[in-house]
Amino acid sequence: MNREAARVIIFNEHDRVLLFRGVDSTLPQRDSWWFTPGGGLEPGETSREAALREVKEETGLTLDTVSGPVYEQKMDFSFEGVDMHQYEQFFVAHVNDFAITSDGWTDLEKRTMLESRWWSLDELEATDDVVYPEALARLVRAQLQGRKLNSQRRGHTMDTARGPVTELDVDECWGLLAANTFGRIATCAAGEIDIFPINYYADGSTILIRTAPGTKLLELTLDHHVAFEIDGLEDDKAWSVVVKGTAQQLELNHEIELAETAPLEPWIPTLKYRFVRITPTAITGRAFTPGPEPDRY
Numbered sequence: 653m654n655r656e657a658a659r660v661i662i663f664n665e666h667d668r669v670l671l672f673r674g675v676d677s678t679l680p681q682r683d684s685w686w687f688t689p690g691g692g693l694e695p696g697e698t699s700r701e702a703a704l705r706e707v708k709e710e711t712g713l714t715l716d717t718v719s720g721p722v723y724e725q726k727m728d729f730s731f732e733g734v735d736m737h738q739y740e741q742f743f744v745a746h747v748n749d750f751a752i753t754s755d756g757w758t759d760l761e762k763r764t765m766l767e768s769r770w771w772s773l774d775e776l777e778a779t780d781d782v783v784y785p786e787a788l789a790r791l792v793r794a795q796l797q798g799r800k801l802n803s804q805r806r807g808h809t810m811d812t813a814r815g816p817v818t819e820l821d822v823d824e825c826w827g828l829l830a831a832n833t834f835g836r837i838a839t840c841a842a843g844e845i846d847i848f849p850i851n852y853y854a855d856g857s858t859i860l861i862r863t864a865p866g867t868k869l870l871e872l873t874l875d876h877h878v879a880f881e882i883d884g885l886e887d888d889k890a891w892s893v894v895v896k897g898t899a900q901q902l903e904l905n906h907e908i909e910l911a912e913t914a915p916l917e918p919w920i921p922t923l924k925y926r927f928v929r930i931t932p933t934a935i936t937g938r939a940f941t942p943g944p945e946p947d948r949y
Contacts, residue, residue: 655692656692657690657692658690658693658742660690660706661744661745662713663744663747664749665747667796668770669771669776670768670770671687672686672710672767675766677763685781685783686784688742688784688785688788690706690707691709691710703718703741703743710756711750713747718745719743719745720744721743722742722795722831725739726740742785773789776788776789776792790830794827817940818938819936819938820891825935826856826935828882832882833851834849835850836848836850837850837878855914858929859880859897859932860911860927860928860930862926862928877898878898878930879895880894881894881895891938892937895930896933897934899928900929
């Protein structure tokens with residue numbers, strides 16, 4: 653069965669993440685596992701709409717919005733006797749503590765969801781329990797780091813002729829790179845400049861992308877020098893990070909095997925089995941507080 657799903661990483665004010673413990677009632681010998689709130693999309697529903705609905709049904713909490721998606725993955729698994737091929741996107745929400753209610757649970761959820769618990773990052777990183785997604789601890793760390801950096805930036809704006817601007821340091825830039833998964837890479841070959849949208853994984857020192865044979869890979873082969881950019885726009889601020897560096901296709905078996913363990917999946921159903929690593933030579937970033945244009949005279 654092919655299915656699309658939406659899930660939400662919910663943080664409370666203590667930076668703990670809400671997880672449910674689930675079981676497969678048809679396989680009592682199978683160990684339980686922990687997972688984020690969420691579920692399958694209904695006909696005509698967007699991922700964001702499904703995320704809001706699922707949180708309401710599974711927790712009783714009504715969210716106005718969620719941010720993201722911050723992560724996506726494909727999974728093949730069996731649940732309640734059904735073989736599933738699932739594509740799922742993960743969103744983020746920050747809330748105050750609330751009383752979780754099971755009033756909206758379906759019969760399936762009542763049968764397979766045993767308990768809920770708020771987890772700290774340290775607990776996620778130390779547990780031997782099965783937790784989905786497997787990259788959750790990394791995602792939580794990146795989100796908390798990005799949230800901390802955003803808070804720090806509010807107190808360090810500087811006024812220029814263009815309005816309040818913050819120069820981000822390298823650690824802040826890496827925090828934003830780690831908290832996001834979508835960017836743009838600019839290449840140049842034979843005097844022609846191209847820009848490609850890509851999803852990526854940042855490990856704190858390099859940027860990993862997956863691609864397939866074609867224009868992008870050819871241009872990276874002809875000229876290893878690239879520029880990479882991500883940006884974001886929220887209600888009260890905007891930001892961008894630019895990375896300049898060199899791109900190298902991974903050729904050694906141990907490098908490829910390591911890259912395949914990274915939480916990096918193609919966004920579209922195409923085979924992308926070539927890994928390219930961007931090693932930065934310069935990283936710059938800025939945050940902006942939008943406002944009206946000042947008087948010229």
